[in-house]
Amino acid sequence: MISTLKGIWTRYWGILILLAAWQFFVSINNINSIVAPSPQAVVLSLINNADYFAGEALRTTLTASGGLLLGLLLGIVIAALAWSTPTLSGLLMPMALLLRSIPIVAFVPIIVRIAGYGTHTVLIVTTVLSFFPCYVFALSGFQEVAQVRKDFCRSVGCKTVGWRFFRYVAMPTAVPNILTALRVLAPTALLVALVAEFLIGADGLGYVMLRARSDLEMDKSWAAALLASVLSVAFFALFSWFDKKYRSNWQA
Amino acid sequence: MTVAADLLKWLVGISTLMVFWEIAGRQAWLGGGLPPLSGVFAYAIEPRSTELLLRSAGITATNASYGFVIGSLIGTLIACSGQIWRPLKQGLDTLSTFVNAIPLIALGPLMIVTVGEQFTPMATAALAVFFAVFVATLGGFERVPNVHRDVTRAYGTAHWRALLLVQFPNALPSLIDGLKLGVSTAVLGAILGEWFGAPAGLGVLIVSSMQNFQINLLWSAAIIGTVMSAAAYFLLALLQARLLRRLGL
Numbered sequence: 385m386i387s388t389l390k391g392i393w394t395r396y397w398g399i400l401i402l403l404a405a406w407q408f409f410v411s412i413n414n415i416n417s418i419v420a421p422s423p424q425a426v427v428l429s430l431i432n433n434a435d436y437f438a439g440e441a442l443r444t445t446l447t448a449s450g451g452l453l454l455g456l457l458l459g460i461v462i463a464a465l466a467w468s469t470p471t472l473s474g475l476l477m478p479m480a481l482l483l484r485s486i487p488i489v490a491f492v493p494i495i496v497r498i499a500g501y502g503t504h505t506v507l508i509v510t511t512v513l514s515f516f517p518c519y520v521f522a523l524s525g526f527q528e529v530a531q532v533r534k535d536f537c538r539s540v541g542c543k544t545v546g547w548r549f550f551r552y553v554a555m556p557t558a559v560p561n562i563l564t565a566l567r568v569l570a571p572t573a574l575l576v577a578l579v580a581e582f583l584i585g586a587d588g589l590g591y592v593m594l595r596a597r598s599d600l601e602m603d604k605s606w607a608a609a610l611l612a613s614v615l616s617v618a619f620f621a622l623f624s625w626f627d628k629k630y631r632s633n634w635q636a
Numbered sequence: 637m638t639v640a641a642d643l644l645k646w647l648v649g650i651s652t653l654m655v656f657w658e659i660a661g662r663q664a665w666l667g668g669g670l671p672p673l674s675g676v677f678a679y680a681i682e683p684r685s686t687e688l689l690l691r692s693a694g695i696t697a698t699n700a701s702y703g704f705v706i707g708s709l710i711g712t713l714i715a716c717s718g719q720i721w722r723p724l725k726q727g728l729d730t731l732s733t734f735v736n737a738i739p740l741i742a743l744g745p746l747m748i749v750t751v752g753e754q755f756t757p758m759a760t761a762a763l764a765v766f767f768a769v770f771v772a773t774l775g776g777f778e779r780v781p782n783v784h785r786d787v788t789r790a791y792g793t794a795h796w797r798a799l800l801l802v803q804f805p806n807a808l809p810s811l812i813d814g815l816k817l818g819v820s821t822a823v824l825g826a827i828l829g830e831w832f833g834a835p836a837g838l839g840v841l842i843v844s845s846m847q848n849f850q851i852n853l854l855w856s857a858a859i860i861g862t863v864m865s866a867a868a869y870f871l872l873a874l875l876q877a878r879l880l881r882r883l884g885l
Contacts, residue, residue, distance in 0.1 A: 398731025484880035498669030573729035609742030
């Protein structure tokens with residue numbers, strides 16, 4: 385019992401102190417709940433509106449996952465095309481590098497202007513966000529095929545270009561890379577979906593935050609933020625677990 | 637020769653993109669949301685809009701730079717303190733991961749209460765940078781060869797001395813990688829922070845031009861933000877190359 389407590393303390397002391405400081409700060413300064421709610425008010429709001437929050441969280445999670453998946457598929461397909469035609473990869477690489485340093489928030493409003501206000505726009509935003517990293521990681525995975533494997537293929541009379549080589553050699557080589565991309569992207573996709581919902585007013589946790597704040601229900605707004613943070617950590621943990629599992633199953 | 641080839645690829649790649657954009661804009665493939673590139677450019681070089689854009693970009697750049705410096709310092713310090721006093725490390729890792737997971741837009745209002753509207757962009761930029769630098773520095777510490785660590789331990793070197801003489805130099809390349817990644821997030825964080833009632837900056841410009849359908853202004857501001865973050869990235873990449881060569885790594 386004591387050792388479990390100690391374990392929890394070593395791992396979570398930072399968060400516990402943060403929570404304590406927050407509670408202390410709110411009660412000592414007697415801050416109005418409209419400005420900053422206390423942690424217990426936030427947790428209570430989360431519990432009291434559990435159904436509502438679960439629904440909105442599910443919505444945001446689904447949109448973010450959908451965008452992530454679409455971006456991933458698009459990234460892999462285009463990377464495969466670029467892999468088979470070097471000219472295309474030459475053309476796309478500078479763009480991919482340039483677009484990697486794009487501040488995505490600067491482009492959310494543009495995508496909104498083009499696609500309109502609605503959940504589909506949130507989907508487009510997360511797709512666009514996910515596409516480039518997936519493309520870059522997948523392409524470098526396809527190109528990383530070890531020389532030994534290429535030599536082997538040649539010696540058994542299989543070409544090192546074309547579908548068969550791609551399906552049986554290049555594609556499996558790229559899987560760990562793609563998993564890394566997913567692991568890095570998953571929490572970001574969720575947070576960007578949130579930003580988009582917030583800006584557009586599309587249903588989901590981002591909108592809950594926006595509306596609760598304009599109604600001065602700060603406990604609700606912070607509860608949504610807390611939920612989003614937990615979800616984003618969970619996303620990261622899930623994909624890290626998946627990554628680890630894959631590696632332990634398939635790699636020596 | 638390869639440099640020239642790379643440059644050519646870049647030129648061709650970017651001009652293709654620009655030509656494609658111009659056609660898409662003229663044909664209005666995406667409706668009014670995507671104006672032709674030449675239109676955006678013509679708008680941006682009008683003296684009045686140039687002045688507005690440059691002024692906003694300057695403010696955002698200042699916010700991002702302060703945020704970058706503060707965030708990098710905090711990230712490095714936190715990573716280092718976990719090395720000096722081991723028991724702190726695990727809790728610091730969890731705390732940092734969690735703080736990083738809190739959506740910046742949720743922190744916006746909190747920042748306004750604590751640091752004020754004017755300093756919110758700096759604070760969000762710093763928060764965005766801190767995690768990238770923290771993770772990179774930690775990764776660097778993990779790459780310190782065990783032999784080095786054993787030597788310091790065998791000689792009973794104080795933790796902070798070992799950190800200064802052995803661990804930190806070893807972590808430097810990774811730390812710089814983190815800075816490189818962090819600099820784009822700093823611009824992003826600053827723009828996001830400006831959404832929350834900051835008096836001026838690219839973020840303010842972007843949101844207000846979206847709401848008022850000033851499409852050319854919107855594109856100009858977004859492009860300037862991108863160029864800024866790309867330029868900062870390349871500057872750091874250049875610095876990194878020089879520094880690593882200098883250190884013989």
